[in-house]
Each structure stands twice: as C-alpha cells, then as structure tokens.
Amino acid sequence: MKKIWIAAGVLLAGVAASYWWWAGGETAETSLLAPVKKGDFEIAINATGELEAKNSVEIVGPTTMQTVQIWQTKIADLIPEGSVVKKGDYVARLDETELGNKLNDAANNLQKAEAQFAQNQLDTALTLRAARDEINNHQFTLREKEIVLEQSKFEPPATIRQAEIDLERTKRTLKQSQENYLIKQRQGAAKMSEASANLSQARQRLDMIQAIARQFTIYAPEAGMIIYQRNWDGRKITTGSNIDAWRPVVAKLPDMSLMLSRTFVNEVDIRKIKKDQFVHIGLDAFPEKKLVGKVTSVANIGEQRPNSDAKVFEVLVQLTQSDSILRPAMTTSNRIVAGTIKNVLSIPLEALHSQGDSLTFVYKKEGASYQKTEVFTAETNENEVVVTAGLAESDQVYLSAPPNAEQQTVQRLPASTKKLTARR
DSSP: OHHHHHHHHHHHHHHHHHHHHHHHHHHHHHHTEEEOEEEEEEEEEEEEEEEEESSEEEEEOOSOGGGGTOOEEEEEEEOOTTOEEOTTOEEEEEOOHHHHHHHHHHHHHHHHHHHHHHHHHHHHHHHHHHHHHHHHHHHHHHHHHHHHHHHGGGSOHHHHHHHHHHHHHHHHHHHHHHHHHHHHHHHHHHHHHHHHHHHHHHHHHHHHHHHHHHHTEEEOSSSEEOEEOBOTTSOBOOTTOEEETTBOEEEEEEOTTSEEEEEEEETTTGGGOOTTOEEEEEESSOTTOEEEEEEEEEOSSOEEOTTOOSEEEEEEEEESSOOTTOOTTOEEEEEEEEEEEEEEEEEEGGGOEEETTTEEEEEEEETTEEEEEEOEEEEEOSSEEEEEESOOTTOEEESSOOTTGGGSOOBOOOHHHHHHHHHO
16 A cells, blocks of 8 residues: 555656646746748937037037136026026126236226326426427527627627527527427427327226126026036036137026937947938936837047947937927937838847857757757847847747757758848
8 A cells, every 4th residue: 555655646746747847847948949030121320419509509608718818707696597587687796806806907907007007197297398488498598699799890809709609599499499399399299199198008908807797697698507518528518617718608508499310320320320210219207108210420530438338429409399308418229120021031130140150050840859050140229139040930949059059060051042042
C-alpha cells in the first residue's frame, strides 16, 4: 500500500510539473516572441527640442553706453520670466554705479567749464579796457605834442625839430596801441570761442549721460510675455547677469502665434534630415497633446554642445499649428520622418543578432522549437529594422536568444538570394 501511495504522489507531481511547464513555459515563450510585420516602414529620427517663438520683440537697455566708455553693466533688477506686461510697463533696472561716477565727473567738468568761461570773459574785458585806456592816453599825448609844436614856431629851429620828432613818435605809439587793441580783441574772441566750445561740450556730455541714465530703467516696448534672453553659452540672462554695450538685450516678447522647436541632431543621423520633412511633435508638459510641424532649417556646420562630447547639428522645426497651451522653453519630443518605405517586412531590433562583421540572423519559431536563420536587412529606425530576405509575414521571431542557442548553427540563405537582394 505504501508503494502505491508513493507511486501516486510521484505521478501527481509529474502531472503538476508538466502542467506548470506547459502553461507557464508557453506564456513565457509567447512574451518573448514578436511577429514579422508587413506594411509601410517609417524611417524617423527622434530628437528633443525646446520651443521658442519664430518672431519676437527684443527688450534692450541703452544702445549708446559705449559713447561714455561703459562696455558692460549688470542687471540690478528684472521682473520674473513669464510675467505678462503691457506696453510701457516696468521690466528691468541696470546697475548705475559706473554711470553715476561718470555723471558726477561730467557735472564737475561742466562747473569747471562754466567757471573758465566766466574767467575768460572777465580777463578779456579787463584786457580790452586797459588797451582802450592806453589808446586814449596816447591820443591825449598826441594832442599835447601838437600844441607844443604849434607854440614852438617862434623858437630856434632845433627846438622846432625836437617838437616835430616828439609828435611823430607819439603818432607811431598811438598807431601801435590801436593795432595792439585789434590783436587783443581777436585774442579775446578766440579764447571766448574756445571756452564757449568747452562749455557746450561739457553741457552736451552731461545731457547725454543723463539721457543714458534715464534708459537704465527699462520698460516694455510692446505688450506680451517676458522671456529671458540667453547668453552665447545658452544660459539665461537674469538679475545679476552682465549685458554687453554692443547688444544690451535683457529679455524678449515672443510672438506666440508662430512657434519653433530648436533641436540638435547627432552627426550620424544628420544626413537623413532634409528641409520640409514632416515632424511629429509631443510636449513633455502635456503628453496627451500631439502636434505636427516641418523642418525649416538644417545647419551646415556641426557644433559641440556644453557638457557633451558628441558633435550635433542644429535643426529648426516650425509648428504648422498654434495652440494656447504653447509656451517658450517647453521641452518637445520631435519625431522627424526622414522617409517611408512601402509594403516591407520588419522586425524589432531586439530580435536581430549578428555574428562577425557580415552575418545577421534571427531565432525563428519552428513549431515547438526554433531555427537560427540568416536574414538580410535594410533601413532601421529607433525600434525596428526592415528585413529583405530570410523571413515571411507569417513568421515569429524571439526577442532574445533561447536556451542553448549558441549550440545551433545558422541556416544560411542561398547565394542566389544574396545576388537578388543586392540587385534590389
């Protein structure tokens, strides 16, 4: 009886194990299999992008800072990014420390120029008055010499001659004084002209710096949403950032009606990208939202992005539809359709294996077993590969190598198949 019970237990255990293997094993096998699909094969490149407006109005600081030798200045205050402003609303304020020093210097220079102008006026007036007094004195002396000469007509000839010489000398002295007066007039006019020019220049410089100072408080030129400007290194300009005198842009007001996705494609894929290609666009912030666009620009020269060793090419994708949820700087997932191959067979990339440099194969399901079969392939995308020979539409392939797969040899395709595939 004991032996019977033992035999029955072994039988039940075997049945249970067989059932588990059949049910569980079949489920595991099914989960590892993929069918060979037939249909249109889409060649696409996936790339992450960032939304930006195609057109925008720049909000700039003073564009004439370099005229007062200010080459760079710091943003002291800037309203939060994403703020909606009206035309004329406050946006930012620049640091006025350096400008304030120049303003004080200009005010001091103006005071000096005004003082110099006034001093030149006084000096010129006094000089010309002294010159006029000298002329008047010489005129009086001339009159006296004329009287002396007139009274000496009854004197000896020597006395008369001396009176004539004195009169002639006085005339020459008077003429020199008159000529000196004219020279001093011209000198005074020249000094006053120079002082006036210095005064005007000092006053203009002060006015110019005061006008620039008023521009250090920046207002919105149009209504819109504030988007921070980016530096050459991609970092956003914000409070504390420096702006350059030659391009003092602090922010932008984007036109939200026409948006672009700026993306970068790896150099190995850029040859597939062409202008006007169709693009499927997804938004990370709204996964359920699906948009479309087209490629509008492909860079001819690659670049190396920060924190990356790979060379990439900039690709601009224009959205062909607008939506109120779109915002600049949103992250997009761009699927660029590089081409479509009609009516071909394809399998998942995981099902494709290789041996050496030229042999590619799959593990094709054959009844309850499998066959290690050579296949010829063509184009790939991020998930699948086109199969040109070695499989049929009704076949199934394993997504991973079955147990003991390395012990099987690969069933090679006939040479005629290779030639036919090569001609295609």
